[in-house]
Amino acid sequence: MGLGWDETVYVSQVGSHAPAAFFSAPRARGVPLLVAPIASWSSSTALLRVYLAVLSGLGLFVALRVWRGLFPMRVLAVAGALFATLWVTLFYGPQAMPNYWVAIGALACAGCFLRAQADRFDRAALWGVGLSAALMAWMRPTDAVYVTLPLLFLVVCVRRWWRPRLLVALVAGLVAGAGEWVVEAYVSYGGLAQRLSDGSKIQGGLGWNIAVGDQMRSLGGRVLCRPCTGAMPAPPVMLWWFALPVVAVLGAVIAVKARRGVNSLLLLACAATAAFPYLFMIGYAAPRFLLPVYILLAIPAADGLIHLLTAPRGAWRPVAVTLVTLGLAGHLAVQFVVLERTVHGTTVSHQDWADTATELHRLGVKPPCMLTGYEGVPIAFYAGCSSVDTDGHNANTTAGAIVRAGQRIPVGVLIAPGEKPPAYARTWETHRVGHLMVYVAPAVQRGGAT
Template sequence: MSDSPQATLTGQLRSGPDKVLRSAGRSRGGLGLAAVAGAFTLAQLLLVPPWMGLGWDESVYVSQVSSHAPAAFFSAPRARGVPLLVAPVAVWSSSTALLRLYLAVLSGLGLFLALRAWRGVLRVRVLATAGALFATLWVTLFYGPQAMPNYWVAVGALAGTGYFLRAGAGGRDRTALWGLALSAALMAWMRPVDAVWAALPLLVLLLGVRRWRRPAPLMALAGGLAAGAAEWVIEAYVSYGGLAQRLSDASRIQGGLGWHVAVADQLRGLAGRTLCRPCTGALPPAVVTLWWYTLPVLAVGAAVVAVRARRPAATLVPLACAGSAAVPYLFLIGYAAPRFLLPAYALLAVPVAGLLVHLVGAPGRIRRPLTVALVTVALAGHLAVQFAVLEHTVRRTTVSHREWARTAAALHRLGVRPPCLLTGHAYVPIAYYAGCSSAAIGGHDANTTAAALHRSARSLPVAALVPPGGAPPGYARSWTPADAGELRVYLAPPPARPEREDRGRAGEQPGRGLSAPGNRRSSPAP
């Protein structure tokens, strides 16, 4: 962070954005950023097997555009960004390996562009360090090649903050204005509410701080957020009963937004629990959570160094955005998932990297070698912990996904083939694997009734999935029990179809047209 006066270009926040870019020359070393992004892509392909099947949420997103299975129920909090992101592959191929390869390459490109947005604000060595810190977190590596929105909100937040600092400098950087707008649109396209939280400090600066009040950056930021969220808002009125109703439903599905201190829940998730709901049990060992406790200390240290050097903007702005992005997932919901904090981690990586570069570059015949040695040892230990957690998480996730695939294959052997309908335990991912529709009569994703399930059974195979030792739901007690992998399955009486109808259905594409994607009140029953 303190390489030289020519290396910064942050200026004082109080002196206004006019001086933010004046003291720095153009940085070089785009190849360094490309190397970090390329290493990130390669690490994903090596450490997260491309053949690892799709998870529950991924099945929902991919099914919206998949040629393999009908669209699953699309609940109120979700947005259409991920389905559009995966569409270039999912619309014509059901290969999970191909989808993972595509997303790994795309996520590496996204990281490169997000880091490049900061060129001219910070030196390349700081940006490369920031990229490496963020890219080597187990949660970043794990979710980079997945069809999930959180990584892309993180990339948008990181890029948008860099473009904001460039756009607020008072020059005529049209690239920065367009970059700010597109970054905001990307965030809102993926998760509109998360986008607002991540951009809130930027909006406060543009509206509430006189020296930062400039119409062009404000219009770019607000316009980008509006453009990205437009489809979500329109869909709210078309399929969810209005915007207020969709927000209310989203809050209910997330357990009711309100004061919930989820810090301990997030700590439990650091051991590789991809979803901690309910979040019980002991906290992970201290060696697993030490880096998380260290982050706030490093952030404060970075802020102190930046303020003392009279160039706080490039440190305090991402810190403010990181804190704002983390607020809802630390204090407003009653459960946790490590991926929720990816935007905060991406933003924190910038000031933390600046502090580390500053410490390593501090002069002193004894102090400098000692600092380099301590930082090297600390980072090596940190990487060892991250990769150990990643290996454990990948192994456990792969096992569960393979079990879903085995259950789907067993269902096919039992005669449950597309077009078909599944409900019950783990019904969404298993239905995707089997090429079936999915439905639930209770819970957060309830979208049908028992009567509708019985009506569906008159025309297509319907099965209820029950975990080992569980009892069948009331509507399925008279259905035929069978084993499907580790699960117990209850098969509805087979539909009686005339021979002519059977011949007519023989040419149909499996699993198409059985559900109405995105319609909160629709039932997958025909």
């Protein structure tokens, strides 16, 4: 499938295929460290995908294993199957992206929290709380805070939940995971407040913004819905999204009657706080944003489904089994149709970047080189060049610096159809590459294309 835009940014931080891309304020260093065991010595995308697929499967197993004893094994098995067969899980599990790992950390953290609260001498659970909180903060510090808000509230504000060591483990994990991000804020971004402000601007300005409709539009396979316009997906594509919270609430009611209600209610609370910023505070959508929500709802939803299968008696039981089975079969069919369509479209767009990079090499824009302009970040990675911008979210240089670089190394400016090149590049040699126009600096003109 090739690496996506965000993936090229993360992988370039530790790989040798291309210079490190600009690391904007909202990003954290968790993903570069996650991929470093492969990306630091190999440029093979297939090898990286296999590594991440295996790792993501192990992560899901460990996160579910934490809940053994808190829920019946059949509930955990069904929960794992529900989460693992969502198209968004299958699509992002093998990708160098942070949201899946926030989801794994969220599920493990909530489970270890309940274990540590029930047994103050359970050191393994305390370590689990700290490590899973660190994993979330390592990947996305702000997401980690939202996920753990219910845990912090319980351990601080509810007397019978008060466990000093549990609070220390939770806070220490968050601090350890976010520590590098905070230090980097002061070193490279003008301070923590400035980095948070810059991150908010890049995400469109965080504030009250109902993005429920945006998330619904992304369910059809739009990996980034920005701006999020156009028609809604077909009803069968969205049905599971509405059914999941309903069945999860049903499962929580069942759990309360079975005297394990606190477990399900905690999962629902963490899912609600994790979902809040992406449903009500951001002006665009991506399906991966809600992965932590889906995994937290999976266990109570599995509990609810099993109840629907086993509660009816007599002649009603075959009817219930048939209806639930047909519903799940239809759900799986929809998930895999959306997955196949999304993978196909993504593969085509990423191949366009690779083809553009190949053509740039033919024109003489070869490493060491520099690219700027439309889709410059991923195309630069594929071409082995550095990527720069003079404005926008990835601004990291000036027009003068680009002109000076163009006198020493191959520099290309990528222009989208209908757009005009910047003033400094208007006299440069022009080439059409696919649907783009490329303006090549004088250094390449003097050396000649090869």
